[in-house]
Amino acid sequence: MTDTHFPTSHSPQHQSGYNLFISYSRQDQAFVRHLWQALTQADQKVWIDWHDIPPAEDWRQEIYQGIEAADNFVFIISPHSLRSEVCNEELEYAIRQGKRIIPLVREEVKDGVVHPELARLNWLFFRESDQFEPALKTLLETLQTDLSYIRSHTRLLVKAREWEQSGQDNSFLLRGSDLQQAEQWLAQPQESPKPTALQQNYIRSSRQVETERHFSEMQLRKLTPQQVRNRHSILNKVKKFWVEGVLEKSLQDQVLIELGLEEHAHAVMTSWNIEVETIDESKKVLPKGTKPIFIFDQMGEGRTLLILGEPGAGKTTTLLELTRDLVKRAEQGVDHRIPIVFNLSSWTTKQSIAEWLVDELSSKYQVPKQIGRQWVSNQELLLLLDGLDEVKLERRNECVVALNNFHQNYGSEMVVCSRIKDYEALKDRLNFQTAIYLRSLTIHQIHTYLDSINADLSGLRSLLNADHALQELAASPLMLNIMVLAYQGINVEELPRVEAIEERRKQLFDAYIDKMFHRPTRLKRKDRYSEAQTKQGLAWLAQRMVQESQTVFLIERLQANWLQSNFLTWLYELICGTIFGALIGFTVWPLVVLFEPVRLAVEDGSNLFNHAAGFSFGIAEGLLWGLTAKFLGKSVVTPLGGLIFCLVNGIFWGILASFGFHNVLGGWFFISPLFSLFWALISLFLWSLLREPIQPVAKLQWSWNKALQGVPKGMTLGLICGGILGLIIAIIDGVTLDITISTSYIEETVSLATISSTLGWRERLFFILINGLINALVLSLIFETIGGTISGFVNGVTGQGITETTQPNQGIQQAVINSVITFLSVLVLFSSCLIVVFAFLELRPSQYLLNLPPALRTPIFTLNRLVSIAILSGLLIFGKTFIKHIVLRILLRFEKSVPLNYSNFLNYAVDCIFLKKVGGGYIFVHRLLLNHFAENDLPS
Incomplete structure (x- = not known):
C-alpha cells in the first residue's frame, strides 16, 4: 500500500477538531464501541465512522478529512485490521499527513506482518487479558503528552491543506502573531510527529508574503512631500464627498437609529476557522451598542468584512460611518491606509479589480492613473466597496470571484456591502474574515423613533397599527424616514390602503416626491x-x-449611447466627423502642398486658398464618415469598421488624385497611390478620434524631473525617424526623376527625364546613396532636437499632483483650458524648433542636397503652418472632448x-x-x- 495514490481531500467543511481518530476492523467493533464510550466520558472528542460520517456523503473523503482534523491517529492492532485493506489505507494516509500514531493491541499478531511504522512504536495493550481501566489511563496520559505541539501540528496541517486546495491563495496564509507562533512551533526539536513538507512550505510562504507586505507598509512611511500632498488631497476628497456630502446630509441624520447587528460567519469562506458551525449556530447577535469599527479593529492586519442587510436597512450609512472613523485615523498619520469609497456597480468583466480601481480613482477622484496604480500595488488603500447587489446579475458572481482573486494577489483590506438575498443567491462566497448583518427595526424601535420626532404623525401611527404591509416597510430605516417626511400632518383617512408591499412602496415614494416639491x-x-x-x-x-x-x-x-433615437446617434457621428475632418483638412492640406508634385498640380495657391481647400476636403471626409456610420451602424467603431472606412476613403481620394495630378509626371502611377495612402492614414486618424468615448480631462501639471526624463527618449526616436525620412526622400527623388539643383542661390527644377539618357543606373544609385546619407544626417539632427523637445514637454505635463477641488462638469471645462495651454505650448515649442531648422539651412550643402520646398525657407510662411499645427494639437489632443460633449449636449437638449x-x-x-x-x-x-x-x- 505504500505506492497508493490517495485522492485529494478537501478541507473539512463540517469536521471539528478531534483529539483522536480510531482506525479499526469491523470484527473489533464491540471493543471499539466500548473504548469510544470510555473516551467520550473522559471528555475526549473521538472521530469514529458510525458517528461522524453524515448520510449520503463520500465515506472515503470523510475518513481523510477526519484523519486531517484529528490530533492523534489510534490504530487498533489485530489480525483482522492488519489484513484490512481499508485500515492499511487509513494508516498510510495518517503517515503521509505526519500524524502522531498510537498503536493499541487488541489481539496478538505475528512478527513481520506489522507495518514498519507501527513496529517501531511503543504499543498500548488492550487485550482481553489486560485490565481496561489502567490501560485507558495510560492512553489518556499519552494523549496529553506534548498536547500543545500536537494540536498546533493538526491546526497547521488543516490550514496548509486549505491553502493547497485553494491553489495556494495568499489569503489563506498565516499573518501576524499566528505566523510567529507557527515559526516557533516549527523550530521546536520534536522527534514525532515531524512537520510535513506541506506544513514547512506553508509557513515559509507565509513568511515570504508577510515580509513583502511588511515592506509595502514600510514604504508608506517613506513619502516624498508630493506624495504626502497627494495623500492629504485624497483623504480630503473622501471626507468632503462621502462623510460631509452624503453621511452628514443623509435622511437618517436628524434622529439616528441604533441598528442591531448579527455576526453571520457562514456568509463568507474563511480560512481561519477549523471548526465550522451550522448556519443557525454561526449567527450570533452582537451586544447592543456594538459599532462596525469595533468589529473591524478586532480582525487585526489584513481585515476583510462583509456588510449584509435588507434593502434600506442602512448598509451604505454603516459603510460611511466606518469611512468617517477610518478617515479620522488616516489623517493622524501615514501608518494607516487610505480609506476610499467605490461603488461596484460600474465594474465589468472586461477589467480586473485592480484595473477597475485605477479607472475609478481617475474618473471619480481625479487621481492620475500612475499614482492610482502605485496605491493599488503597494496596498496603500483600504477599500470600502458599496453595492455588490448593484452589479448586473449576469456578472455578479464573477465580481465575487474577481474580488477574491484581487484579495489573494494584493492582500488589501476591504469592506463590501450587499443586500443579503442577492448575496445568498450567488454561487460563490467572498473569502473574507467575517460578515455582519444589519437587523431590521422592531415595532418598538419604530414607535420610539416616531415619538422622538416633533411633528404631527398621528395618521402614520394609526396606519402602522392597522397596516401590516406598512409595518414591514417601516422595518427599514430608509422607508421609515421617508414615511416621516411624506406623511407629516396627513390624516389616516387621506392615506391610501393597499395590501401588496411593492404597491405600498410605490405609493410611498410618490407621496415623498410630491411632498419634496412643496417644501x-x-x-x-x-x-x-x-x-x-x-x-x-x-x-x-x-x-x-x-x-x-x-x-x-x-x-x-x-456618452452618445445615452441618446434615445438612432437617428440622433447617427447625426452625432456625422456632425463630429465633419468637424474633426474639417479641422484636420484645414491644418494638414497646406502642409501637403509643400511636396513638389502636389505644389505643381495646385499651382502653389495662396495660404487662404490652401486652407479653404483643406477645409473642404475635411468636410468631405466627415461626410464619408457619416455615410459609413449610417451603413455599418455600431460596427463602424470596431477594427473591421475602421478598416472599411479607411479603404473607402483611400479609394475615393486616390481616384480624385489621379485626375487632379494627371499633368504631373508619375501622377497616375506614383502620386495617386501615395495620395490614396495619405488619405487612408488621415481616415485612420479620424476614425481613432471618433471611436473613442468622451473622456474627461485632468488638470495639466508640470514636472521638470519628468520632462528631463523624457528628453533622451524623444531625441533617440527623432534621430531614428529623421534618418529614415532622409533616406525615403532620397529614394523618392530617384524614382520620380525630380531633383532640385541649386547654384549661386538661383534654383531651377529640372526633370531628370531630359537628362535620363546621360544618367545610368549606377549614377542614379550613387546619387540616391549620397543624397540619402546627407539628408539623413541633417534631418536626424533636426528631428533629434524636435523630438527631444516634444518628448520632454509631453512627459513634463504628466505631473504627480491630485486636483484639490471638484465641481460638476470639471472634466469638460478642464479640456478647454488644456486646449489653450497645448496650443500656446506647441506654438512656442515648434517656433523654437523652427529656429534650429533655419540655423541648419544656413549650411550651404543642405541647400543643395536637402531638396527642401522653397516655401519652408520663408519664416513667415512656415510660422503660418506652425499656427495651424498648434491649433490642431490643442483641439484634437484635448479639445476633442469638449467638441464631442457640446455636440452631444445639443442633441440631448433637442430630444428634450x-x-x-x-x-x-x-x-x-x-x-x-x-x-x-x-x-x-x-x-x-x-x-x-x-x-x-x-x-x-x-x-x-
Whole structure:
C-alpha cells in the first residue's frame, strides 16, 4: 500500500477538531464501541465512522478529512485490521499527513506482518487479558503528552491543506502573531510527529508574503512631500464627498437609529476557522451598542468584512460611518491606509479589480492613473466597496470571484456591502474574515423613533397599527424616514390602503416626491423646474444609470449611447466627423502642398486658398464618415469598421488624385497611390478620434524631473525617424526623376527625364546613396532636437499632483483650458524648433542636397503652418472632448432629455432631496428611489 495514490481531500467543511481518530476492523467493533464510550466520558472528542460520517456523503473523503482534523491517529492492532485493506489505507494516509500514531493491541499478531511504522512504536495493550481501566489511563496520559505541539501540528496541517486546495491563495496564509507562533512551533526539536513538507512550505510562504507586505507598509512611511500632498488631497476628497456630502446630509441624520447587528460567519469562506458551525449556530447577535469599527479593529492586519442587510436597512450609512472613523485615523498619520469609497456597480468583466480601481480613482477622484496604480500595488488603500447587489446579475458572481482573486494577489483590506438575498443567491462566497448583518427595526424601535420626532404623525401611527404591509416597510430605516417626511400632518383617512408591499412602496415614494416639491426652498424662481420636467428628467437619468450600471453620475461622462433615437446617434457621428475632418483638412492640406508634385498640380495657391481647400476636403471626409456610420451602424467603431472606412476613403481620394495630378509626371502611377495612402492614414486618424468615448480631462501639471526624463527618449526616436525620412526622400527623388539643383542661390527644377539618357543606373544609385546619407544626417539632427523637445514637454505635463477641488462638469471645462495651454505650448515649442531648422539651412550643402520646398525657407510662411499645427494639437489632443460633449449636449437638449444648464437642473434635484452631490457627481438618495424613477415611462 505504500505506492497508493490517495485522492485529494478537501478541507473539512463540517469536521471539528478531534483529539483522536480510531482506525479499526469491523470484527473489533464491540471493543471499539466500548473504548469510544470510555473516551467520550473522559471528555475526549473521538472521530469514529458510525458517528461522524453524515448520510449520503463520500465515506472515503470523510475518513481523510477526519484523519486531517484529528490530533492523534489510534490504530487498533489485530489480525483482522492488519489484513484490512481499508485500515492499511487509513494508516498510510495518517503517515503521509505526519500524524502522531498510537498503536493499541487488541489481539496478538505475528512478527513481520506489522507495518514498519507501527513496529517501531511503543504499543498500548488492550487485550482481553489486560485490565481496561489502567490501560485507558495510560492512553489518556499519552494523549496529553506534548498536547500543545500536537494540536498546533493538526491546526497547521488543516490550514496548509486549505491553502493547497485553494491553489495556494495568499489569503489563506498565516499573518501576524499566528505566523510567529507557527515559526516557533516549527523550530521546536520534536522527534514525532515531524512537520510535513506541506506544513514547512506553508509557513515559509507565509513568511515570504508577510515580509513583502511588511515592506509595502514600510514604504508608506517613506513619502516624498508630493506624495504626502497627494495623500492629504485624497483623504480630503473622501471626507468632503462621502462623510460631509452624503453621511452628514443623509435622511437618517436628524434622529439616528441604533441598528442591531448579527455576526453571520457562514456568509463568507474563511480560512481561519477549523471548526465550522451550522448556519443557525454561526449567527450570533452582537451586544447592543456594538459599532462596525469595533468589529473591524478586532480582525487585526489584513481585515476583510462583509456588510449584509435588507434593502434600506442602512448598509451604505454603516459603510460611511466606518469611512468617517477610518478617515479620522488616516489623517493622524501615514501608518494607516487610505480609506476610499467605490461603488461596484460600474465594474465589468472586461477589467480586473485592480484595473477597475485605477479607472475609478481617475474618473471619480481625479487621481492620475500612475499614482492610482502605485496605491493599488503597494496596498496603500483600504477599500470600502458599496453595492455588490448593484452589479448586473449576469456578472455578479464573477465580481465575487474577481474580488477574491484581487484579495489573494494584493492582500488589501476591504469592506463590501450587499443586500443579503442577492448575496445568498450567488454561487460563490467572498473569502473574507467575517460578515455582519444589519437587523431590521422592531415595532418598538419604530414607535420610539416616531415619538422622538416633533411633528404631527398621528395618521402614520394609526396606519402602522392597522397596516401590516406598512409595518414591514417601516422595518427599514430608509422607508421609515421617508414615511416621516411624506406623511407629516396627513390624516389616516387621506392615506391610501393597499395590501401588496411593492404597491405600498410605490405609493410611498410618490407621496415623498410630491411632498419634496412643496417644501421650502432658497432657490430663485429662475433656478427651479416644473414637477413634470423634473420627473421626466430624473426618470431619463435613472433609466440611463441603470442601463449603464452607474451609481454616481458625472455630467462629463455623458456618452452618445445615452441618446434615445438612432437617428440622433447617427447625426452625432456625422456632425463630429465633419468637424474633426474639417479641422484636420484645414491644418494638414497646406502642409501637403509643400511636396513638389502636389505644389505643381495646385499651382502653389495662396495660404487662404490652401486652407479653404483643406477645409473642404475635411468636410468631405466627415461626410464619408457619416455615410459609413449610417451603413455599418455600431460596427463602424470596431477594427473591421475602421478598416472599411479607411479603404473607402483611400479609394475615393486616390481616384480624385489621379485626375487632379494627371499633368504631373508619375501622377497616375506614383502620386495617386501615395495620395490614396495619405488619405487612408488621415481616415485612420479620424476614425481613432471618433471611436473613442468622451473622456474627461485632468488638470495639466508640470514636472521638470519628468520632462528631463523624457528628453533622451524623444531625441533617440527623432534621430531614428529623421534618418529614415532622409533616406525615403532620397529614394523618392530617384524614382520620380525630380531633383532640385541649386547654384549661386538661383534654383531651377529640372526633370531628370531630359537628362535620363546621360544618367545610368549606377549614377542614379550613387546619387540616391549620397543624397540619402546627407539628408539623413541633417534631418536626424533636426528631428533629434524636435523630438527631444516634444518628448520632454509631453512627459513634463504628466505631473504627480491630485486636483484639490471638484465641481460638476470639471472634466469638460478642464479640456478647454488644456486646449489653450497645448496650443500656446506647441506654438512656442515648434517656433523654437523652427529656429534650429533655419540655423541648419544656413549650411550651404543642405541647400543643395536637402531638396527642401522653397516655401519652408520663408519664416513667415512656415510660422503660418506652425499656427495651424498648434491649433490642431490643442483641439484634437484635448479639445476633442469638449467638441464631442457640446455636440452631444445639443442633441440631448433637442430630444428634450436634459436642459441646457444641466448642472443647474441637477442642483435643483439636490435641493428637492432626490439627489445628493458627491464631489463633482450626483447620486440618488437611495437605490430604491433610483429604481422608482427608472420604472416611470418616458414620453416617446
